[in-house]
Amino acid sequence: MLPKTPVSHGLTALFLAATTSAKILYAGVNSAGGEFAQQNLPGAFGTDYRFINQSAIDFFIDAGVNTIRLPFLLERMCPLDTGLGSTFNESYFSEFQTAVNYVTMRGGYAVIDPHNYYRYNDPSSQPSSGSIIGNTTDANASTTADFAAFWGELAKRFATNPNVILGLMNEPHDMPTELILSNNQASIDSIRQAGAKQLILVPGNGFTGAQRWLNSTCSGCKPNADVLTAITDPASNFAFDMHLYFDNDTSGTHNECTLAAPGNLAATTTWLQENNYTAFLSEFGAGANSVCFKTLNNTLMWLEDHPQFIGWTYWAAGPLWGSGTAC
Ligand SMILES: *[C@@H]1O[C@H](CO)[C@@H](O)[C@H](O)[C@H]1NC(C)=O
Ligand SMILES: *[C@@H]1O[C@H](CO)[C@@H](O)[C@H](O)[C@H]1NC(C)=O
Ligand SMILES: *[C@@H]1O[C@H](CO)[C@@H](O)[C@H](O)[C@H]1NC(C)=O
Ligand SMILES: *[C@@H]1O[C@H](CO)[C@@H](O)[C@H](O)[C@H]1NC(C)=O
Ligand SMILES: *[C@@H]1O[C@H](CO)[C@@H](O)[C@H](O)[C@H]1NC(C)=O
Ligand SMILES: *[C@@H]1O[C@H](CO)[C@@H](O)[C@H](O)[C@H]1NC(C)=O
Ligand SMILES: *[C@@H]1O[C@H](CO)[C@@H](O)[C@H](O)[C@H]1NC(C)=O
């Protein structure tokens, strides 16, 4: 996602109040930072990028939040000179693993998030730069098999930690929905072959937008609802990964919440229900003003009232936002 809107104290109070629900299994925040300064590869740990602030994680866990989504950059995990696949930069992996293990050691769930829009090789102008993974007419693109190999290795390393949740990819967009299906399915198969049985979050086209799951989101692209029903999981343990912003173009870049909420979730919720699927809202966010707080509250109430939704993580907390934030 585009905006860098830190979580505020008012918001923290609002979503802490909402975590008492019995139906929502996972409630928390993104800890953005591991993917920051993406124009600077590999970048320096601590200044360009950083995954968590341990005392901020303590604050959230102690307050009753149980889920932290942890974005990272594929080009840092799998540097360009060795390419996308099962060879990692072990230093970056170790920094990421330290964050994952800290969250789960505190009893939380950690959502793994390759923050790459199904692109790899040039993150400098995300979300649009870089070759689309699996684009067979782009000689520079890594393949669907490369991506599956990456996931097999990563899943193997976390297979024994039941509190890890595997988010396949952040916000695919502007590519054939069928290619998203192929990349998703190859990764799911690879993860299960690696022996990992944890919950997998499966994204769709159109920046995985919850409000347009039933709609075409690019020229000639089929709706997620028409294509992703072909997903199969040998372990029967996946949920669709959805995002939702409330400004006029659902980009999360404006302060005003102008979209009707929670009505914008109604059609997708019906689709989930009719097809016996669940969903996880791994990003949603809004400006710090009273209209947006009301919108957020209405949305959280909708999620709690519909068992199709099993969890959510707000965008965003994180160690590198600067001052004036809750963490
Ligand atoms: C590997 O990661 C470390 C730590 O994040 C970083 O300092 C180093 O430059 C990286 N190396 C490559 C080849 O990306
Ligand atoms: C592949 O990358 C090279 C080097 O950056 C570039 O010159 C070439 O145009 C790229 N090819 C495609 C198909 O994008
Ligand atoms: C796939 O790569 C080709 C060659 O670079 C490019 O023309 C095409 O737009 C790419 N496909 C998508 C969906 O971007
Ligand atoms: C999205 O798709 C639904 C279901 O087909 C349709 O009712 C709705 O009008 C579409 N919305 C837009 C903005 O195209
Ligand atoms: C969205 O709102 C902003 C002001 O916050 C305005 O500049 C922009 O033109 C609006 N965009 C649309 C698509 O209405
Ligand atoms: C829906 O999914 C649940 C849990 O996987 C399963 O027990 C149930 O049989 C399914 N129902 C239908 C109608 O497919
Ligand atoms: C959120 O909405 C619910 C139901 O509409 C209402 O009872 C509650 O007071 C609201 N909470 C806040 C903090 O606005």
Ligand SMILES: *[C@@H]1O[C@H](CO)[C@@H](O)[C@H](O)[C@H]1NC(C)=O
């Ligand atoms: C970590 O978070 C704590 C508590 O929110 C804050 O006081 C501290 O300044 C943060 N440390 C860094 C290095 O950002």
